[in-house]
Structures are given as structure tokens and as C-alpha cells.
Amino acid sequence: FSSGASAASTEDSWRKVNFHNVYKDIAALLEDESYDDGSYGPVFVRLAWHASGTYDVGSKTGGSNGATIRFSPEADHGANAGLGVARARLEPLKKKYPHISYGDLYTLAGVVGVQELGGPTVRWRPGRVDNKTKEQCTPDDRLPDAAQGADHVRAIFYRMGFDDQEIAALVGAHALGRCHSTRSGYEGPWNASPTAFTNFFYTELLQNTWVPKKWSGPFQFVDKPTGEFMMLPADLAFRTDPVFRRHAERYAADQDAFFADFAKAFSRLLELGVSFPADAPVYEFKALD
Ligand code: HIF
Known part of the structure; x- marks a missing residue:
């Protein structure tokens, strides 16, 4: 285990991040005429949800904390096909803001996607930590199967x-x-x-x-x-x-x-299984114009 390159988010490091600036920088990544219908917003929303929707109340496993969605085998689960595109698009911001955790980055990207495409304000808190390993990836049955009812x-x-x-x-x-x-x-x-x-x-x-x-x-x-x-x-x-x-x-x-x-409901989804520091601020970002 190397602590160098992947360094980054420890329990308190989110305190060093200006999340208003991160919000703006994510928003600047949305538009791209050559991608799909012209926006990465929808795939950011899907990334945020798939990073979070693995949560199991019974065993208290899964959820966005630790962002195991970036590790194999979870990254390769059928339900997550295509989400590497969204993670790659966001990666430069992890370089620019090394103190943000992947869990915070991916969930905030979902908030930006909803809001910048004209949706409601989604309350969001920072404080997820990159403290999980690939051994904590969730099993391949946590996300819904679209073929079922x-x-x-x-x-x-x-x-x-x-x-x-x-x-x-x-x-x-x-x-x-x-x-x-x-x-x-x-x-x-x-x-x-x-x-x-x-x-x-x-x-x-x-x-x-x-x-x-x-x-x-x-x-x-x-x-x-x-x-x-x-x-x-x-x-x-x-x-x-x-x-x-x-x-x-x-x-x-x-x-x-x-x-x-x-x-x-979406705000709650992004917070499943996360224990936030008591003083973590709740952001209600304003959509940019
Ligand atoms: Fe999706 N969803 N989702 N989904 N989803 C797809 C795409 C998106 C389900 C299946 C699929 C939710 C619930 C469910 C988004 C957001 C949310 C796709 C297509 C499938 C198959 C993926 C692809 O081929 O690119 C099922 C079975 C769900 C349970 C009913 C959430 C509520 C709607 C939780 C949710 O927020 C978004 C956004 C997309 C579009 C992604 C894109 O790249 O455009």
C-alpha cells in the first residue's frame, strides 16, 4: 500500500476545500457538444446515485463513503457500465483539489448535474473520506435490474x-x-x-x-x-x-x-451510510447562470 500518489483525503481534509469553487469547476465540465446530448450532467447524476445506492441498512455496508465504485470489481459491475467516462471527466478536479474525497466529489457532481440542468436545490454536506479499499467493494446485486418490475x-x-x-x-x-x-x-x-x-x-x-x-x-x-x-x-x-x-x-x-x-430523497440517497462530522456545513448551492 503506497500512501503517496493517492494521498489525499483524511478525516478533516475537507475543511481545506472551497466547495463553491469545486461546484463552479464541475459546472464548467458539463457542456460538451460532442458528448451525447451535449452535457455530462446526466451521467454525473447516475455516477452519484450508483456510488450511493449500494447502501444496505441491515449490514450498514455500501454507500458513497469511501467511493468503492472507483475500484474493481465494483467499477466493472454490469450496472456501472459507462461510469468510467464520468469518473475520468472529474479526475482533473481531484488533482486540482487533492483534499476533496472521491465520495464528496462524485456526490457533489450529481448535485451540480441536477441543479445546473434546471432541477431543485439539493442540500449537500461534505465529509466523506477515502478510507475504504477494494476489499470493501459491494457485491454485484445492490443496484436495480432494469429488466424487473x-x-x-x-x-x-x-x-x-x-x-x-x-x-x-x-x-x-x-x-x-x-x-x-x-x-x-x-x-x-x-x-x-x-x-x-x-x-x-x-x-x-x-x-x-x-x-x-x-x-x-x-x-x-x-x-x-x-x-x-x-x-x-x-x-x-x-x-x-x-x-x-x-x-x-x-x-x-x-x-x-x-x-x-x-x-x-436525492439528498438522503447521497448521504446513506455516511457519518458526517457534527460541524459539517450543509450547502445549498445556487445554480450558476
Ligand atoms: Fe437510472 N438507469 N435506474 N436512475 N439513470 C439508466 C440511466 C440513468 C435504472 C436503470 C438505468 C435511477 C433508478 C434506476 C439515471 C438516474 C437514476 C440506465 C441506462 C439504466 C439501465 C444506462 C446507460 O445505458 O447509459 C433502474 C432499473 C432504476 C430503478 C428504477 C434513479 C432514479 C431515477 C435512482 C436515478 O437517479 C440517469 C440520470 C441516467 C442517464 C445516464 C446517462 O448517461 O445519460
Whole structure:
């Protein structure tokens, strides 16, 4: 074990970091015409969530503290395909701010992604520490399988400690970004504005007719008649399951309610399993203009 190059974040080192500057520097990395729909925001949100969503309330393992997502085998888990792109994009900031932990960097990037694409303010605290090794990588069954339905989605998110309302609020983040046949195997965006944080996940889900996509790839849905937009089998659970659907209908009708509930649930997701220093400040960053 070498302590040199990877040096960095110890328990107190976050105190040396100006997180307003980090926020601005992450925001400056978002736009890139040649990447996907022009923004790294969606993949930063996915990185933040996959770094955090491994948490298990029972064993208190997983979560963003220690950022085991950067180590093999976790980095190579099927669910994490493509996230190396996001980590590589952020790596220069780890060089520029050596005192930030990877867990803080990856979760803050998710906050920047949500906010700079027009979403709600997500309360965020620093204090995660790079104190884990690859031996503490989580097993390959912690993140959801998109091919499954409501029972599976509940099992995965109950394991993190979320209830049905919170799960239904989180899933609205699938307004952002797209599926890549080269990453998950699935293909396409959920709606026409994948770089804007909106409640369109719910409106598209409930208003469109969804039919199986005719292709040789994994089973997924596309909208009829255009075929331009997609839903995962797991997404459809928020239309077919009566409890999930009740929340989806409320968020489709009331974007403010969605924003408020999403912000709370996403902030909680990024903090699962982290023990913050008592004096860690809670940031509510202002979106830049
Ligand atoms: Fe996703 N998600 N997610 N997801 N996700 C993908 C892409 C994104 C699930 C599966 C997939 C959440 C829940 C679930 C984002 C954010 C969140 C992809 C496509 C799959 C397969 C990956 C690719 O091919 O690039 C499942 C089964 C979930 C449980 C229902 C969260 C709530 C919605 C927790 C969440 O925040 C984002 C953003 C993307 C887009 C990434 C991109 O590169 O554009």
C-alpha cells in the first residue's frame, strides 16, 4: 500500500476545500457538444446515485463513503457500465483539489448535474473520506435490474431504507439522459429534453402508449407511434403498480411537488451510510447562470 500518489483525503481534509469553487469547476465540465446530448450532467447524476445506492441498512455496508465504485470489481459491475467516462471527466478536479474525497466529489457532481440542468436545490454536506479499499467493494446485486418490475424495485430501495413515495420521487430523474446500447444494452432517451430536469418522466410515462421495441436488443418499451422515446421494464412499474402510480400522477400534475420531494430523497440517497462530522456545513448551492 503506497500512501503517496493517492494521498489525499483524511478525516478533516475537507475543511481545506472551497466547495463553491469545486461546484463552479464541475459546472464548467458539463457542456460538451460532442458528448451525447451535449452535457455530462446526466451521467454525473447516475455516477452519484450508483456510488450511493449500494447502501444496505441491515449490514450498514455500501454507500458513497469511501467511493468503492472507483475500484474493481465494483467499477466493472454490469450496472456501472459507462461510469468510467464520468469518473475520468472529474479526475482533473481531484488533482486540482487533492483534499476533496472521491465520495464528496462524485456526490457533489450529481448535485451540480441536477441543479445546473434546471432541477431543485439539493442540500449537500461534505465529509466523506477515502478510507475504504477494494476489499470493501459491494457485491454485484445492490443496484436495480432494469429488466424487473415493482417487487424488485421495492426490494432494492427498501434495502436502502426508502419508502414508496421516496422511490417514486427519485425515479423522476429518468427525465435526464439516455440509455446506451454500449453501456446497459438499452437504447434511447426518456423524453425530448434529456438535458433539462423536468417532471416529464411522469407525463411521458402516463400519457404515452408504450409498446415493446422491435429489435434484437434487451426487452424495452418505446412510445407509439414515434418510437423516439423509451421506458425500461422497471420504469413501467411506476405506471402499473397502483401505489407507485398514485405518486407518479401527483408528480405529473405538480412539478413543484416533484421538485421538493426529489430534492429531499436525492439528498438522503447521497448521504446513506455516511457519518458526517457534527460541524459539517450543509450547502445549498445556487445554480450558476
Ligand atoms: Fe437510472 N438507469 N435506474 N436512475 N439513470 C439508466 C440511466 C440513468 C435504472 C436503470 C438505468 C435511477 C433508478 C434506476 C439515471 C438516474 C437514476 C440506465 C441506462 C439504466 C439501465 C444506462 C446507460 O445505458 O447509459 C433502474 C432499473 C432504476 C430503478 C428504477 C434513479 C432514479 C431515477 C435512482 C436515478 O437517479 C440517469 C440520470 C441516467 C442517464 C445516464 C446517462 O448517461 O445519460
